[in-house]
Amino acid sequence: MDGSATQGNIPPAVSVCLTVLKKRSDFLRAARARRQGTSGMMVQARARGPNEGPGMRVGFTCSKKVGNAVARNRAKRRLREVARLVLPMHGHDGWDYVLIGRAEATASLPFERLQDDLRMALRKIHGPA
Numbered sequence: 001m002d003g004s005a006t007q008g009n010i011p012p013a014v015s016v017c018l019t020v021l022k023k024r025s026d027f028l029r030a031a032r033a034r035r036q037g038t039s040g041m042m043v044q045a046r047a048r049g050p051n052e053g054p055g056m057r058v059g060f061t062c063s064k065k066v067g068n069a070v071a072r073n074r075a076k077r078r079l080r081e082v083a084r085l086v087l088p089m090h091g092h093d094g095w096d097y098v099l100i101g102r103a104e105a106t107a108s109l110p111f112e113r114l115q116d117d118l119r120m121a122l123r124k125i126h127g128p129a
Helices: 024-031 069-090 111-126
Strands: 018-020 034-037 041-047 056-061 095-101
Touching: 018 069, 024 041, 024 056, 024 095, 034 111, 041 111, 056 069, 069 095, 069 111
Parallel strands: 018 056, 056 095
Antiparallel strands: 034 041, 041 095
């Protein structure tokens, strides 16, 4: 097999520079920190302490307000892909990000608009306080 990308070796939806948040306590700490709403999503972010390790971490959530399981999974897939494309360039090392899907908007907005929403939210979160 040559080195070209085939179905078996496509990078995962969240790239290697991002670690996925899984613990509820990490989500709760992010919820108490900075947040920025956009039309397509809510972004929560916090700077981790020096003893919490390097790298960016990201979590994804959608409540039942987003819709049934199919709608929630679609919204989370879109959020994962947006994070994979935008966070490596616009996120900060040592930060946790939680992307929260919005009812109807996350699944239906054009994909470029979701990317722009995340970039704008990150600018506001990391801008002067």
